[in-house]
Amino acid sequence: xxxxxxxxxxxxYQIYPRSFADGNGDGIGDFKGMTEKLDYLKGLGVDGLxxxxxxxxxxxxxxxxxxxxxxxAPEYGTLEDFKAFLHAAHARGMRLILDLVLNHTSDEHxxxxxxxxxxxxxxxxxxVWKDPLPASPISNPRNGGGVxxxxxxxxxxxxxxxxxxxxxxxxxxxxxxxxxxxxxxPDLNWRNPEVKAAMWRAARFWLDMGVDGFRLDAxxxxxxxxxxxxxxxxxxxxxxxxxxxxxxxxxEKKLAEKYWFDMYKNQWGGPGLxxxxxxxxxxxxxxxxxxxxxxxxxxxDYMGNGDDELHMVFNFPLMRTERLxxxxxxxxxxxRLRRLDALPARxxxxxxxxxxxxxxxxxxxxxxxxxxxxxxLHLALLMTMRGTPFLYNGExxxxxxxxxxxxxxxxxxxxxxxxDSLINKLKVEPALAAQRAGAMSRDKDRTPLQWxxxxxGGFCPEGVTPWLPVNPDYAxxxxxxxxxxxxxxxxxxxxxxxxxxxxTSALVEGEYQAVHEKAEDYLAFRRSLPEQQVLVxxxxxxxxxxxxxxxxxxxxxxxxxxxxxxxxxxxxxxNLEPFGILISxxx
Numbered sequence: 317x318x319x320x321x322x323x324x325x326x327x328x329y330q331i332y333p334r335s336f337a338d339g340n341g342d343g344i345g346d347f348k349g350m351t352e353k354l355d356y357l358k359g360l361g362v363d364g365l366x367x368x369x370x371x372x373x374x375x376x377x378x379x380x381x382x383x384x385x386x387x388x389a390p391e392y393g394t395l396e397d398f399k400a401f402l403h404a405a406h407a408r409g410m411r412l413i414l415d416l417v418l419n420h421t422s423d424e425h426x427x428x429x430x431x432x433x434x435x436x437x438x439x440x441x442x443x444v445w446k447d448p449l450p451a452s453p454i455s456n457p458r459n460g461g462g463v464x465x466x467x468x469x470x471x472x473x474x475x476x477x478x479x480x481x482x483x484x485x486x487x488x489x490x491x492x493x494x495x496x497x498x499x500x501x502p503d504l505n506w507r508n509p510e511v512k513a514a515m516w517r518a519a520r521f522w523l524d525m526g527v528d529g530f531r532l533d534a535x536x537x538x539x540x541x542x543x544x545x546x547x548x549x550x551x552x553x554x555x556x557x558x559x560x561x562x563x564x565x566x567x568e569k570k571l572a573e574k575y576w577f578d579m580y581k582n583q584w585g586g587p588g589l590x591x592x593x594x595x596x597x598x599x600x601x602x603x604x605x606x607x608x609x610x611x612x613x614x615x616x617d618y619m620g621n622g623d624d625e626l627h628m629v630f631n632f633p634l635m636r637t638e639r640l641x642x643x644x645x646x647x648x649x650x651x652r653l654r655r656l657d658a659l660p661a662r663x664x665x666x667x668x669x670x671x672x673x674x675x676x677x678x679x680x681x682x683x684x685x686x687x688x689x690x691x692x693l694h695l696a697l698l699m700t701m702r703g704t705p706f707l708y709n710g711e712x713x714x715x716x717x718x719x720x721x722x723x724x725x726x727x728x729x730x731x732x733x734x735x736d737s738l739i740n741k742l743k744v745e746p747a748l749a750a751q752r753a754g755a756m757s758r759d760k761d762r763t764p765l766q767w768x769x770x771x772x773g774g775f776c777p778e779g780v781t782p783w784l785p786v787n788p789d790y791a792x793x794x795x796x797x798x799x800x801x802x803x804x805x806x807x808x809x810x811x812x813x814x815x816x817x818x819x820t821s822a823l824v825e826g827e828y829q830a831v832h833e834k835a836e837d838y839l840a841f842r843r844s845l846p847e848q849q850v851l852v853x854x855x856x857x858x859x860x861x862x863x864x865x866x867x868x869x870x871x872x873x874x875x876x877x878x879x880x881x882x883x884x885x886x887x888x889x890x891n892l893e894p895f896g897i898l899i900s901x902x903x
Contacts, residue, residue: 318825322411323529323608323627324664325824326364327699327814328706329357332672333370333392334378334783335764336709338776344783345764345775347388347397351404356796358408360712360807361814364704365405366531368672369415370398374424376500376729377478378762380415380533381422385518402526413608414522416530418515419537420501427514428502432486432493442511444494444503446471446544448485472546474583475553479733482583496537496583498729506538506592516599529600529608532626535593536613539586549579554737558744561752585615593618593625610666616652622661628704631667635674640681640694642839642856646830649841653702653828665703669694670711676761677708679717686858688714689895692809693854696877696897699817700843700852702828710765712810714794717760718787723750727784731757759784766790768797816877816899822850823899831868837861838892842868842902849902850876853892861892873900 318325331350339348347370357365369379372389379389388398405412421428430439448468470483470492476499483492484499493502504511519530551559556579560572593609597620600607609625611618614632619625634648656663670677678691691714698705720726723735735753738744744752754760763784767774773790774797776782787794799805817823826843837857843850851873855861865887873885877899885900892898 318821320825321606321608321627323364323606323610324704326411326704327362327817328364328366328413328704329360329362330366330368330671330706330708332368332709332762335762335775337765337767338782341777341780342391343772343776343780344391346391347393347401351397351401354401354404354408354410358410359811361811361818362707363410364528365410365412366706367412367414369417374422374500375727376422376498378727378758380417380497381420381424381501382417383422383424384426385421385515386521399525406526411528413529413531413610414527415533416519417533418504418506419534420495420497420503423500423502432488435489435491439510440489441508442505444505444540445489445491446483446494447491472544474540474544474547475579477553477580478730480553480737494540496534496540498733503537503540506588512592512595516596519596519599523600523603523607527607528605529610529627532609532611532613535589535611535618536584536615538592539588540584541582541586545582547579547582549575551575551579553579554734554741557734557756558738558742561756589618590620590625594620597625616655616659616663619656619659619663622656622659622663624661628664628666630706631665631703634667635669635680640669640697640856642835642837642854645697645839646833649701649828649830665701666706667698667701667703668706668708669698670708670761671706672708672762673758674761675717676715677711678714679761682716686895688806691806692813693856693895693897695810695813696852696854696899697839699813700823700841700854700899702826702843705817712807713766713796713799714806715763715766715787716789716794718763718785719751719754719760720757720785721750721754723753725785726753726757726759728757728759728762731759763787766795768795769793813877820848820850820876820899820901821845822848822901823852826850831865832863838863840865851887851898851900851902853890853898855892855894855896858894860894861890861896863890863892864888865890869902871903873902875900 334345336345337349337353339346370392371382372384372387373379373381388395427439427442430437431442449471474482476482478498485492495502563569563572608627610628611626613629618629637644678687682690726732731753735749738749764775764782764786769791771778772782773786799807822843822845826845829842832840839854841852875883875885
């Protein structure tokens, strides 16, 4: 009998609430709409849901600036609507994890309003406050570290990752507060035990309600360098983004990458994070049902000994390539699984190819010729790798990025800030600035889910303006209704492939072993249990392959996919179509 936990056998699906399903017809997704679509998700084959932030928020950062950790944003419904959604998901055998933003709050949170009011307030030390400093000779006004002569400036030259300097001055206190993200997202002071106690109460609020765990947002930013060591990059954030945009040579691209690391290396991973994760793990372990933590980070160190910090971290290194190749995947698996296996309590992987912060899978890894075939191949990769897979809403129908060329229609404030900086500070021509802002905006991969060939893609009623434009390709078959009854659609391929994973125990919990490790055109590996061995072969090329796997064993195999009816397969001559997929059980 399997000893695996529910989160090891689950297939997760990320719901972006604002864009998933509009139940009340106001152009914004909500809990009513999400609840109505649970049968669709059950039919897709997912059994774990990750819900992006649903908390009250001014929405400077699309909900990641939280003003109340223990409530629901009114545009999404009420707390009772959330409970109805949670109970309905559980009734269908689906677990639910929430986004937990630990690093910062909204600047409209009651805690921050108190903290900034005076240095004597009981919550004065709940955020990271520092006194102004004289202009420093280490840097100059150009990179944010200095100030004009005769004025006192910020504590150092750190930059926020969204919109310029990481320090904002508050006259009421005569001090600066620190924000790794935008100025509307002040960083909490986690060295204050009262902050920890308040945040653990918020976590318990949802755990008491029955949620099954949390995805931890940006956990690496929680503690910064306590010495406030300045960075040495000779650029502002806007200049560095622009430099990255126009870099063309390998040398320029390498320098840009170095500058990005150097600009933020002192703002990540400060001391104390492992102790903090252990505390949060203790909170979850108080509850029955194997509540789970997955971190928005790829650092396996945050899993502690494998049983005392996070349950999983994302395998983001798998995504950091312009093109997925057999060599890339093999190298990734060798490194990640070696590190996970080395933990005292063996670690468990977590694989994904997309989320709300990056281009959609089909856009990112397609070649504009074989996009549909590659989308299927990449899903097969996720469903056959060792570790828990995470999918992003809309991938199952082949949604693509929608670059919004009109800055007025952008909702991602990071992009609107960049547009303004390009125009007013870097003097970039407006049309080019709009193009670059649209391309870097996260809005392009957050557009509403396309349910049918109808105005607004069926997301909201005709005549209602959705919160973001709907990709017009809904009229070309990129919608749920059009694909529902087409057996060859991408949607139904997703359903079949998710079922293959669930029905094949070796794919869920078997060991991984690469085979034919020098192959350039195809990726082959075994997933093995004592009672079952499965061979996976994925053709990453556009040519037909004839392969021989008799080096594995002389006995035949039984096809699991693509055959609808399992058939005997000779390992001596495997015919694999361009971008073909073969999953077979070794007999």
